[in-house]
Amino acid sequence: xxxxxxxxxxxxxxxxxxxxxxxxxxxxxxxxxxxxxxxxxxxxxxxxxxxxxxxxxxxxxxxxxxxxxxxxxxxxxxxxxxxxxxxxxxxxxxxxxxxxxxxxxxxxxxxxxxxxxxxxxxxxxxxxxxxxxxxxxxxxxxxxxxxxxxxxxxxxxxxxxxxxxxxxxxxxxxxxxxxxxxxxxxxxxxxxxxxxxxxxxxxxxxxxxxxxxxxxxxxxxxxxxxxxxxxxxxxxxxxxxxxxxxxxxxxxxxxxxxxxxxxxxxxxxxxxxxxxxxx
Numbered sequence: 063x064x065x066x067x068x069x070x071x072x073x074x075x076x077x078x079x080x081x082x083x084x085x086x087x088x089x090x091x092x093x094x095x096x097x098x099x100x101x102x103x104x105x106x107x108x109x110x111x112x113x114x115x116x117x118x119x120x121x122x123x124x125x126x127x128x129x130x131x132x133x134x135x136x137x138x139x140x141x142x143x144x145x146x147x148x149x150x151x152x153x154x155x156x157x158x159x160x161x162x163x164x165x166x167x168x169x170x171x172x173x174x175x176x177x178x179x180x181x182x183x184x185x186x187x188x189x190x191x192x193x194x195x196x197x198x199x200x201x202x203x204x205x206x207x208x209x210x211x212x213x214x215x216x217x218x219x220x221x222x223x224x225x226x227x228x229x230x231x232x233x234x235x236x237x238x239x240x241x242x243x244x245x246x247x248x249x250x251x252x253x254x255x256x257x258x259x260x261x262x263x264x265x266x267x268x269x270x271x272x273x274x275x276x277x278x279x280x281x282x283x284x285x286x287x288x289x290x291x292x293x294x295x296x297x298x299x300x301x302x303x304x305x306x307x308x309x310x311x312x313x314x315x316x317x318x319x320x321x322x323x324x325x326x327x328x329x330x331x332x333x334x335x336x337x338x339x340x341x
Contacts, residue, residue, distance in 0.1 A: 068092055080105055081154065081198045106190065109197025116145075116202040123150040124206070125159040126338050128218040128227035129167045134240075137216040137229040138166040139338045140177075141207035142192075149201055156224065158195065162188055162205060174208040209336035217243030221251055226339035232323075233333045242326050246306070246319060250337050255306040258334055263305065271300050306332060 068091045076087040076098060082105050090108075094100035124143035131137065142159040149155055162177075165188065171177045178189035186194070188205065196203050213231025217240055220227045228247040232239055257263045275293030284292055302308045307320040314322065323330045 068096065072096065072098075076101055080194065083198075086197075105197055106194050109193045109195065111197075113193055113196045113202070116196070119145055119202040121145050121202045121204055121206065122341055123147050124340055125150055125156050125224045126207075126220070126227045126340060127156075127159050127163050127224060128220055128229050129160070129163040130216050130218050130229070131167060134215050134217075134235070135212060136167065136170060137211050137218060137231075138163055138170070139207070139209045139227045139229060139336060140166055140205065141227075141338050141340070143202075143204050143206040143340075144199070145201040149199055149203075150224070155199075158191075159224075166208060166210070170210060171208075172210075174205065177208050178205060207338045209338055211334055211336050213333050215239065215243065217247050219244060219247035219251055221339075226251055226337070228337045229335060230332055231334040232330065234327060234330050236327075239326055239330055242323060242330070243332075245311075245313060246323070246332055247335070249309065249312050249319060250306060250335050251339075252312055253306075253309055254337070255309060255335075256304050257306070258332060259305050259307045260301040263301070268297065271297055306335060 068088055072091055073084055073087045076082070076091060077084055080087070080102060086105065086108070087101070090101040090104040093104055121143035123146055124141060126139065126141045128137060128139045140159060140163040142155070142162065144150055144155065165180055165182065166177050169180055171180065178187065180188050182188045182191040192203055192205055211229045211231050213233070214235040215232040217230045217232065218228065228250045230243050230247040230250060232243045256267070272293045275296035276289040278296070279289050279292040307318065309319050311317045311319050311322040317325065320331065323332065
């Protein structure tokens with residue numbers, strides 16, 4: 063079918079269905095001889111080619127959103143990456159990220175790979191939709207991170223401009239503690255703890271910190287027999303700086319995060335958190 067036989071109405075319809083550019087839609091319909099399903103497939107294949115072509119590009123911009131179930135017992139964070147801030151600020155791109163998040167929250171898959179395999183719409187998975195959008199937008203796009211959490215109560219925080227998102231789980235479900243939980247979520251965004259408490263720090267990280275502490279003490283001329291003790295002392299400082307419950311509470315540095323929560327209820331604590339950000 064020639065391009066002359068493709069009506070403007072059909073081109074407009076395909077554009078509305080896919081979000082692709084007018085000329086891309088017209089070329090796809092021409093190649094597909096007016097068959098909409100084939101035209102959509104052509105556009106998807108174009109996206110796949112673009113995905114391969116742009117695989118080495120940096121997708122450091124994007125949107126990070128946190129979504130929480132109505133009962134506040136489950137939460138997810140999704141990060142949809144792209145190359146430019148222009149695309150990241152586009153309302154359709156933000157809406158697509160939110161849709162991915164809604165699917166994640168409804169299905170609660172364990173891994174990012176499982177999320178990518180979930181249906182997005184008839185005949186198209188989330189991974190397929192991402193590939194399609196590469197063709198539509200013309201940038202490298204990837205659903206690059208996914209996190210989930212369950213708790214008695216989950217409190218979210220999304221940093222201005224959708225640049226970062228945090229979910230904090232509390233061990234008590236009383237809504238009276240929601241604002242306290244949100245304060246802790248903001249603490250996570252500001253202070254970047256690597257674990258909830260010292261017991262959750264990866265052993266390899268602890269080993270590395272001890273070796274660093276020994277080397278620093280050795281370079282300061284401390285006796286060899288004192289290095290282990292000095293390094294363990296530095297490790298306690300590391301725990302205070304890097305684990306959430308032991309950090310000084312940003313809004314009142316006379317309290318640790320753990321002490322702040324206990325000031326609301328002696329049994330209240332954070333049971334977990336996740337933090338996803340751009341970059």
